[in-house]
Amino acid sequence: xxxxxxxxxxxxxxxxxxxxxxxxxxxxxxxxxxxxxxxxxxxxxxxxxxxxxxxxxxxxxxxxxxxxxxxxxxxxxxxxxxxxxxxxxxxxxxxxxxxxxxxxxxxxxxxxxxxxxxxxxxxxxxxxxxxxxxxxxxxxxxxxxxxxxxxxxxxxxxxxxxxxxxxxxxxxxxxxxxxxxxxxxxxxxxxxxxxxxxxxxxxxxxxxxxxxxxxxxxxxxxxxxxxxxxxxxxxxxxxxxxxxxxxxxxxxxxxxxxxxxxxxxxxxxxxxxxxxxxxxxxxxxxxxxxxxxxxxxxxxxxxxxxxxxxxxxxxxxxxxxxxxxxxxxxxxxxxxxxxxxxxxxxxxxxxxxxx
Numbered sequence: 087x088x089x090x091x092x093x094x095x096x097x098x099x100x101x102x103x104x105x106x107x108x109x110x111x112x113x114x115x116x117x118x119x120x121x122x123x124x125x126x127x128x129x130x131x132x133x134x135x136x137x138x139x140x141x142x143x144x145x146x147x148x149x150x151x152x153x154x155x156x157x158x159x160x161x162x163x164x165x166x167x168x169x170x171x172x173x174x175x176x177x178x179x180x181x182x183x184x185x186x187x188x189x190x191x192x193x194x195x196x197x198x199x200x201x202x203x204x205x206x207x208x209x210x211x212x213x214x215x216x217x218x219x220x221x222x223x224x225x226x227x228x229x230x231x232x233x234x235x236x237x238x239x240x241x242x243x244x245x246x247x248x249x250x251x252x253x254x255x256x257x258x259x260x261x262x263x264x265x266x267x268x269x270x271x272x273x274x275x276x277x278x279x280x281x282x283x284x285x286x287x288x289x290x291x292x293x294x295x296x297x298x299x300x301x302x303x304x305x306x307x308x309x310x311x312x313x314x315x316x317x318x319x320x321x322x323x324x325x326x327x328x329x330x331x332x333x334x335x336x337x338x339x340x341x342x343x344x345x346x347x348x349x350x351x352x353x354x355x356x357x358x359x360x361x362x363x364x365x366x367x368x369x370x371x372x373x374x375x376x377x378x379x380x381x382x383x384x385x386x387x388x389x390x391x392x393x394x395x396x397x398x399x400x401x402x403x404x405x406x407x408x409x410x411x412x413x414x415x416x417x418x419x420x421x422x423x424x425x426x427x428x429x430x431x432x433x434x435x436x437x438x439x440x441x
Contacts, residue, residue, distance in 0.1 A: 088120040098164040100126040110164050129167060133160040133225060136175055141183045143190040145198055149238060154230040155182055163221030171220045178217060185212045202229050
């Protein structure tokens with residue numbers, strides 16, 4: 087039974103004959119000579135993972151950091167792994183720590199924290215060259231953790247916080263800037279659109295007023311409006327003068343008399359001062375009364391005689407006053423402040439013919 091050995095897959099065993107290496111048993115069934123051949127322990131040919139404890143390493147700027155590493159390796163030559171080194175796992179661990187100190191010693195703290203790929207590549211190359219004669223192939227070397235001192239951690243946290251606050255302030259300022267730019271652009275576009283709208287409204291309003299004036303002008307000339315209609319329109323416009331807010335004083339234009347005369351004549355009436363109608367007819371004391379209608383002022387009778395011709399001639403030279411548009415009742419006075427054009431032209435004049 088000692089002459090038959092079964093080797094599992096991806097395993098290997100070295101055989102010594104009379105204390106000297108004889109052969110390596112491959113996976114499957116193998117036969118040996120009892121009491122002459124001795125079978126050594128099983129060697130695993132699969133890729134293995136070994137995690138080493140944290141190693142203190144000094145950086146270029148004299149900062150002590152603790153680095154945890156993970157090593158991936160595979161035994162490619164069972165005879166060399168068994169006879170070239172006593173404990174290949176411990177040898178790889180020590181070699182990894184040594185090479186890690188050499189690589190980290192050329193980097194400062196910041197480069198150590200940010201250059202893990204560089205460190206992994208450097209360690210893998212050195213370990214693969216050193217462990218090749220041991221029948222071991224190093225596939226990967228990974229840095230699991232880098233622990234700086236507590237004071238460095240606090241400083242790094244403060245720096246990180248300051249960087250983040252700076253970045254946040256920059257982003258906030260950029261946001262405010264973009265917001266103000268967009269707001270200004272919006273206000274600019276709004277002002278432009280409002281100006282365009284006001285321009286179009288003013289143009290349309292001016293065009294409307296021009297068309298209205300043109301139509302009114304055309305209608306007046308086509309239908310030949312007489313002065314009576316114009317005077318009537320003029321009188322309708324006068325009440326609007328007093329419609330303004332807070333208006334306590336307004337002046338009647340002198341053309342109002344002419345307008346009222348035109349309206350009165352249009353409706354078949356005549357406007358005559360009440361004073362002239364109510365005034366007694368003067369007579370001359372030198373002879374019988376002689377009424378001469380059509381000579382002199384209306385309602386004035388002249389008596390015959392030598393002075394009558396003189397008085398008649400003087401009376402004819404006088405210009406008839408403008409007929410006022412108002413008549414006062416007996417005992418009523420004209421209101422103060424009216425223009426002279428509105429007051430009766432004969433008011434205050436002595437219409438009696440005296441000797």
